[in-house]
Amino acid sequence: MSKIKLITDSASDISEKDEKKYNILVLPFKVAMGDKSYVSRVDFNNEKFYDLMEAYDGLPLTSQITAFEFEEIYEQQYRDGVTDIICVLINAQGSATYNNSLMAKDSFFENHPEALGKINITSIDGRSYTGAYGYPVVEGAKMIQRGESAEKIIEFINHWVNNCTIFFAPYSLKYARKSGRIPSAAAFVGDALGLKPIMRIFDHVITTDTKVRGDKAVIPNIVQKTADEIEPKTPYCIVYGNDSGVRDDLVKAMTQKLGYGPEDCYQIGAAIAVNAGPKVVGTIFMKKR
Numbered sequence: 001m002s003k004i005k006l007i008t009d010s011a012s013d014i015s016e017k018d019e020k021k022y023n024i025l026v027l028p029f030k031v032a033m034g035d036k037s038y039v040s041r042v043d044f045n046n047e048k049f050y051d052l053m054e055a056y057d058g059l060p061l062t063s064q065i066t067a068f069e070f071e072e073i074y075e076q077q078y079r080d081g082v083t084d085i086i087c088v089l090i091n092a093q094g095s096a097t098y099n100n101s102l103m104a105k106d107s108f109f110e111n112h113p114e115a116l117g118k119i120n121i122t123s124i125d126g127r128s129y130t131g132a133y134g135y136p137v138v139e140g141a142k143m144i145q146r147g148e149s150a151e152k153i154i155e156f157i158n159h160w161v162n163n164c165t166i167f168f169a170p171y172s173l174k175y176a177r178k179s180g181r182i183p184s185a186a187a188f189v190g191d192a193l194g195l196k197p198i199m200r201i202f203d204h205v206i207t208t209d210t211k212v213r214g215d216k217a218v219i220p221n222i223v224q225k226t227a228d229e230i231e232p233k234t235p236y237c238i239v240y241g242n243d244s245g246v247r248d249d250l251v252k253a254m255t256q257k258l259g260y261g262p263e264d265c266y267q268i269g270a271a272i273a274v275n276a277g278p279k280v281v282g283t284i285f286m287k288k289r
Contacts, residue, residue, distance in 0.1 A: 168282025
């Protein structure tokens with residue numbers, strides 16, 4: 001009888017409620033602020049991290065999940081009788097975490113040849129950030145509870161991450177400029193003029209899709225762009241940061257536009273906030289075929 005385990009990292013922004021409810025293993029990223037080191041989801045929740053960011057003048061730095069850490073996890077899951085490990089991990093072009101999971105798989109089977117044929121390890125490149133790969137992990141966990149096969153779960157997750165788009169707007173470019181991890185936003189000049197970039201994430205790449213003037217133009221623009229590009233009648237999610245007000249405004253506007261509400265809302269944690277800043281809002285959806 002198969003025993004499937006879903007694993008992701010904390011940049012998927014899966015809620016602690018869903019983590020526990022669906023028995024998902026969420027691997028935390030470490031965050032350094034000067035000489036202090038923290039473990040996301042362990043040493044702080046999102047709200048506390050936003051406060052730490054506000055008080056810290058420098059750039060918080062995140063570290064990858066290592067191949068050694070992955071191999072230890074594979075060994076534990078094997079001892080626990082797991083037959084299928086499915087790892088869904090942060091954009092491979094933004095972190096070495098995914099590639100580390102592949103190296104760990106090779107090392108695990110070299111060190112445990114007796115495990116061949118007894119356990120399958122599949123790593124999926126999330127190709128994006130936050131709920132763009134967090135949402136299909138939660139849905140995959142529901143599929144496990146319904147008794148569906150590892151093959152069907154992997155097929156579903158791959159289909160979602162391969163076709164998922166995010167539109168989002170950072171309300172300040174302070175952190176994008178500091179980190180340089182959102183290249184087109186880091187180069188964007190507009191704060192003094194009240195201009196806001198509307199960013200697109202698709203197939204690993206972050207680009208500036210357009211720009212709007214003033215905070216009030218952000219949500220209408222994101223709503224229209226999403227309505228233009230979403231596969232009709234498919235689920236979508238909302239992503240947000242430290243401002244639940246803009247989240248609620250976007251939920252209301254999207255529901256009015258599409259005629260149905262979001263499947264879930266994903267609050268960005270430390271791994272995303274260090275690059276985008278704490279105040280963001282956006283949509284996560286399947287693009288038209």
